[in-house]
Amino acid sequence: MAYVAIADRDHEEHLHDPQTFITKYIWSQDHKVIAIQYSLIAIFVGVVALVLSGMMRLQLAFPDSFDFIVPADYYQFITMHGMIMVIYLLTALFLGGFGNYLIPLMVGSRDMVFPFMNMLSVWVYLLSVIILLASFFVTGGPTGAGWTLYPPQAILEGTPGATNSGTSWGILLMLVSLAVFIVAFTMGGLNYVTTVLQARCNGMTLMRMPLSVWGIFIATILGLLAFPALLVSAIMMALDSLIGTSFFMPAILEAGEQTEYGGGSPVLFQHLFWFFGHPEVYIVALPAFGLVSDILACHARKNIFGYRQMVWAIVAIGGLSFIVWAHHMYVSGMNPYFGFFFATTTLIIAVPTAIKVYNWILTLYQGNIHLRVPMLFCIGFIFTFIHGGLTGLFLGNVVVDLPLSDTYFVVGHFHMVMGVSPVLVVFAAIYHWYPKISGKMYNETLGKWHFWLTFLGTYSIYLPMHYLGILGLPRRYYSYGDTAFIPDSAQSMNVGITYAALIVAVVQILFFINMFWSTFKGKKSEPNPWGATTLEWQTEKHPPEHGNWGDSLPVVYRWAYDYSVPGEDRDFIPQNEPAAGHAEGFDPENPHDGPHHA
Amino acid sequence: MAIAVVVILLVVGSVVFHLASPWWFTPLASNWGTIDATVDITFWVTGIVFVLANLFMAWCIIKYRSKKGQKANYEPENKKLEIWLTAITTVGVAAMLAPGLIVWGQFVNVPENAMVVEAVGQQWNWNYRYPGKDGELGEVDPKLIAPENPFGISPDDPNGQDDVLVFSQEMRLPLGEPVKLLMRSKDVLHNFAVPQFRVKMDIVPGMVTYQWFQTTRTGRYEILCEELCGVGHHVMRGVVIVDTPDEYQTWLNSQSTFADTVAARNVDLDAGKMAYAPCAACHGASGEGNKLLNAPKLAGLDDRYMKRQMDNYRSGVRGGDTADILGMQMRAMVSTLPTARDVNNVIGYINTLPITSSAATISGDIERGKEIYQTCKACHGPNGEGIWVMGAPRQAKMDDWYILAQLKNFKSGLRGSHEDDWYGGQMVQMAQMLSNDQEMNDLIAYINTL
């Protein structure tokens, strides 16, 4: 089919022009400001969750030493810690933060397609965070049902946060906050997807998009299709709790008394939750995969190895992630025959993921590796991700999951793969794009200290946890009491883990100091300090202003990875640079040259 | 450069940690050696990948770190290499998955001859049911669950009459016999996990789930609940004792059946009143207690709790420690009630005594006490009335000096540290959260207001 020209839509965009401080920085419709608002809110709640994890570790290392951590508190802490980290920190930061900042810049668009809705998204997100945090201040406190919120437990007495009389505000606020978050996410997510699909600049084909955009794009689609399951289960649970329907509630006792419930299915909730929950873990993994690919290529001065496979791997992982959910339910009491199917699909995911890992490493091979801070974080990511991914294979193989499910092995797995790897990527990305966002350079030495302590610290937190899990320590235990098979050495290990965790938590101060100090006192940065090829580094102004591109949109002539092209003096060619000799033309010999629809 | 060295060190370190780790699977006590074998295969495959991938990465970093005049190679892709890598990975995955699925097939298909046992989970303790002589478990209905019928067994089903009911946290199994464990929950999700058996399964209210295993060693193995089930999740413990078949049979015969428990409900109050006379000397004619004699109030305690304490005294689970002088006194007294029937009669009589408030003797910071009580209320009820399923006795209106003494005993381990004192063990963990006497006083001052 021939290429049909589409009228340049530039004239149609009503870019909302910021006038005052308020419209510029508060009610801003500029995707870059929105991105920063998203990120700041996310990092703020992230720090809350980090503090909670510190308290959890204190309890685990020194049981019975802290009056302010009784069992109810502990379970409330893990619930809020898990939920905040997964949803309100990582999902929001990767999609709302990096997605907002990078998508329009990387695909060469002036803004998101619906800036007003984008602005609403961040404020609704803030609302959801406020509702969530409000649950710390209601009677009974936040819910302590675990971040999985399994009913019947979540809405019955005996669960921290559930009060014996009147409304259990903890669980209710959690459900409402999630619903509000989903609304915020949907408004943002529709924007990201539509922008990627419909608002790229001339020459920017899908297969020329940087992998960051691919990762965020597919993750957003996963979100748009997976969050509905969470929304529905939240609605059903809220009805069970408030007006006494029995969707998830069979005939049961509550605190020794018969209840009115009957006929519902607790396993239904688990199916719905994990139909959301498993894609959710890839929602936080895929953007990390994307960002890390771009940062690696840039600092290794080498094209990402196997770009096409990388794209297809992202798409395949995204697709497969919808048919593996029940690997979280191997021991849930569902029909055990499902185990065969879900174990197979789960292990199949290892193949596209493995391709990604190989390609990252092969990108380093024969590269010209600059070990700057972002690069260090990326290497740390590869290492911890391999570790965490491989432990995932234990859990995915249904019989191996039998002894390990619900033990610290699982906790080790998911922190390695989600609590460490993507967080390392977050840091890599913040350092990498910091010059673009702020116009200043960060402090390299501080950054290196931050990397070393965080990387080594987190690895020493989570490596031992796997072995405690193999020994049989169950997760979500306030304390272990006297258990014959648990030797004292396990408790000593827990103390060690706690020290590591506290150190890592404190070390994050270095990061914040670095960011703050550099914003005001940092060296001014070049417009393209890393010599990167992607469009965001080629803006007219540095940092880019509202509207991104000045008078005219960029035109893209090549893929995003023209690093160290043979015969070129520089070791990179920006995407918007026509190849020498073919100014506007298209060289059929060179697949990376020229807008192919010219 | 440093990063490459560190990656190498971490790889070596992880392998050393793996080999040297004192934390490893508990010694196997069931037939599921095949699971351990699958775990080993998985360790080998993933271990090799882990080492190779990371060492190769470290090598690349060393070899290709930026040097003056160095330029990276331009190589967008290499189809052949990618196909090879994909193929090898697929082989590796298949090598783990195939044995895994075979073993899962064994787990899913329960042997025909497996004996059936039922474990019933509830917040935060266990009960067990064995089929009686007829080999069949009786029908149950969750709506029938009540203090008199904790299993919810249908009284009309003849199969249920001879079901053996175990109210202790301890279950026994005969060595070497395949067991199909059926699992039921009265309230929320729980999980039955014995690390030494390797297998585990959630317990879902409204459903009967199962798992099967065959024991291979006699011994005492802890049962852990591994599905978050509320504030008491971590104290929900039980024990499986694997006995020789003979010992098992003897034990089984000594347990009471459903019919027995129904019969035990018909108490003879007159006989109970007579038998209570010696007790009255210390505990008072209407069970009101006597501080001077250190005898606590009895009126208001529920019958299951009292029965359990009597049994514990009798077997030495409570008061067996020579340091527990008062407990030893009570132990001696229990022998005046030789049969279970006597005990039931006395308890039946105590149940008829009026519940009055005891005089407060302890004061403290009520507000602080209320905060502390938030943990206690999960089992003892928001108003301190006690909750039968949780095995938690009444606190409100009881003797405060006695509660204080018991809290101290629990904290010091004088009470509750016997391995068969299940609920006592839970209280030991709870009492240890009270860091000093002042906190106990505050707590009790609050309980006095209930």
Next chain:
Amino acid sequence: MADDAVASTTPNDASRWGSVVNDWSRDKQTFEVPWGKAMMWIFLLSDTFIFSCFLVGYMNVRMSTTVPWPFPSEVFALSFGGDPIPLILIAIMTFILITSSGTMALAVNYGYRRDKAKTVALMAATAILGASFVGMQAFEWTKLIVDEGVRPWGNPFGAAQFGSAFFMITGFHGLHVTCGVIYLSVIANRVRRGDYDKKGNYEQVEIAGLYWHFVDLVWVFIFAFFYLW
């Protein structure tokens, strides 16, 4: 790498597949539609998942419940003086909603032709039909609640989940219809004001139409699952 996109644009690549890849991966726009329309499609896809989850949940509780399920054709019968006619109200409601889809399609059609008056009239008709659907639903709910004693947490006919799922799902759908009515009225008003004549296209009408057809389509499924099963 970029070369497959390139390869597929070479003129001699006439394969079907080649042209699909080409369409999808061309620069600027993947679909030749306005942004708003693309976004509405994606939104509706997401919404489809919401309704699917609701319906799957409903089917699941219908199977898990221990009490027999009420007989829908009796519960939903209505009598006009004489014998109760099963499903009559619901048949009327379905008919109305399907009709409204027809009027909406016509409105979009006239929108293409820039026939302002007809477009506005047809959109208004659609909105009125939608509103009457919601009205009848309110009537049906009232009848169930007041006359027949059906509650979300229980009912005299059988499984409690019947009422729970019914009120939840039809309520959620009713909410969609209500939002749709408001949305249509707003757009119709803008058409009437001539906003889209200034802009030069009536794409907003079409986008609203997409939403409306979707809501109707969902109803067909709800109808099938609740009333016919």
